[in-house]
Amino acid sequence: MTIRFTILGCGSSMGVPRPDGNWGKCDPKEVKNYRTRCSAAILTKNTTTLIDTSPDLRAQLLKTRIKNVNRVIYSHAHADQTHGINDLRVFFLKNKKKIDIYSDKITGNYLKNNFSYCFKKTLAYPITLKLNTIQKKIRFNDGKEKLSIESIPVKHGLIECLSFIINKNYAYASDINLIYKNDLSKFKGLKYFIVDCLRYSKHPAHFNLSDVLELVKILKPNKTILTNLHTDLDYNYLLKILPNNVIPAFDGLTFNIK
Numbered sequence: 001m002t003i004r005f006t007i008l009g010c011g012s013s014m015g016v017p018r019p020d021g022n023w024g025k026c027d028p029k030e031v032k033n034y035r036t037r038c039s040a041a042i043l044t045k046n047t048t049t050l051i052d053t054s055p056d057l058r059a060q061l062l063k064t065r066i067k068n069v070n071r072v073i074y075s076h077a078h079a080d081q082t083h084g085i086n087d088l089r090v091f092f093l094k095n096k097k098k099i100d101i102y103s104d105k106i107t108g109n110y111l112k113n114n115f116s117y118c119f120k121k122t123l124a125y126p127i128t129l130k131l132n133t134i135q136k137k138i139r140f141n142d143g144k145e146k147l148s149i150e151s152i153p154v155k156h157g158l159i160e161c162l163s164f165i166i167n168k169n170y171a172y173a174s175d176i177n178l179i180y181k182n183d184l185s186k187f188k189g190l191k192y193f194i195v196d197c198l199r200y201s202k203h204p205a206h207f208n209l210s211d212v213l214e215l216v217k218i219l220k221p222n223k224t225i226l227t228n229l230h231t232d233l234d235y236n237y238l239l240k241i242l243p244n245n246v247i248p249a250f251d252g253l254t255f256n257i258k
Contacts, residue, residue, distance in 0.1 A: 003145055003257040004043045005170060005192075008050075008060035010227040010249035011035025012198055013080040015056070017231070024231025032235040032250035036060055037080045038174045038228050040194075042166065042257070044142040049149075051075065051164065051172060057084030064252055068094070073134060073149065074103035075175060076161040077110035085115050085129075092128035102134040104151075104162060134162070152183050157205025170257055171195075171221075174228050177205055179215075190221040192255060197226035197248075199233060209233075216246060225249050 009015075016035040017023045026033035036056035041064070042049040050072040054060060061069075069091045075081055088099050103111065108131050112119050118129040140147040150165040155178035163173035169191040173179075176196045179187060187193065195215070198206035206228065207215070216224050224246040226238070238248040 003147065003167070004254055005166070005257050006041045006043065006064055006066075006252065006254045007194065007225070007227060007249045008039045008041055008064060009036035009054045009056055009251055010229055010253070011037055011251075012228050012230040013037065013078070016229065022231060025237075026231055026234045027236065030235050032248075034251065035229055036251055039081070039084070040172060040174075041066060042147060044145040044147065047071075047140065047142045049073065049140065049147065052081040052174070053084035053088065055080060055083040057087040060251070061087070069099060071100040071102065071140070073138075073151070073162075073164065074101065074107045074111075075163070076104075076156060076159060077107040078175070081175070082107070082111060082114075085111065085118060089118075089128050092126075098127060098130040100130050100132055102132045102138065104134055106159075108133065150186070152186060154179050154183075165190075167257055175206065177203070177207055177211070184218070187219050187221075190219065192223050192225060193219065193221035194225045194227055194249070196228040197233070198228055199230040213243075213246070216243075221245070223247070225253070 015037055016026055037054040039052040039054035047070040048066055048068055050069055052075055117125045121127050134151050137150050148167050151162045153160045154163045154176045156175045161175045165171045171187055171190050172194045174196055196207045197209055197212045200209050202208055227249045235248050
């Protein structure tokens with residue numbers, strides 16, 4: 001079986017539409033403009049590895065019919081990447097086994113402080129998660145499928161966020177406004193580059209569209225997929241203006257990893 005990568009959610013921190021019903025410039029009649037908050041899944045025959053736990057995780061898993069979660073790797077501690085963590089509890093109950101999560105120390109401390117019931121036994125809850133400090137390179141085996149994930153710090157405004165290179169040829173960088181020079185070569189010539197593209201105008205913590213298009217000229221990936229999309233980025237309009245090798249994400253977009 002080929003490894004599958006699924007974008008569970010590709011929306012910015014408030015999603016599209018926003019909670020107040022505002023669609024911005026996105027056409028509400030286009031289903032691919034309906035965007036939940038960013039997270040992703042890597043699926044082998046027997047395992048599911050999540051990247052982040054969006055506040056919309058429950059709906060994302062139901063939509064994609066993912067019935068098990070074996071582990072989670074976290075990019076950073078912001079709410080739109082972490083606050084769906086409670087939805088992991090059902091998989092502990094199902095498998096009677098703590099779920100491994102992997103994060104840097106800052107994110108791990110945030111999770112332990114804000115979701116302590118997941119990590120510390122209480123009268124009401126058993127421990128459901130096992131926290132692991134993420135290593136620069138981690139490897140998982142599922143029979144014939146080998147999954148290698150390299151975590152690379154990138155700049156995300158005032159903090160650092162982890163981006164991930166999967167099996168050397170597929171990158172996921174959902175919250176980013178700078179790749180450090182020393183790491184640029186790792187992102188060159190990728191098969192797929194999934195990257196933050198918040199809006200048209202500049203933002204202090206995210207790439208905008210012009211930033212991404214300039215970066216694509218340097219990195220020359222085979223295919224670039226834009227994620228973390230705000231309400232001013234209409235799906236069909238993007239399709240009209242983007243180069244052929246750059247496409248907007250949509251919730252549920254799936255491709256194969258070799």
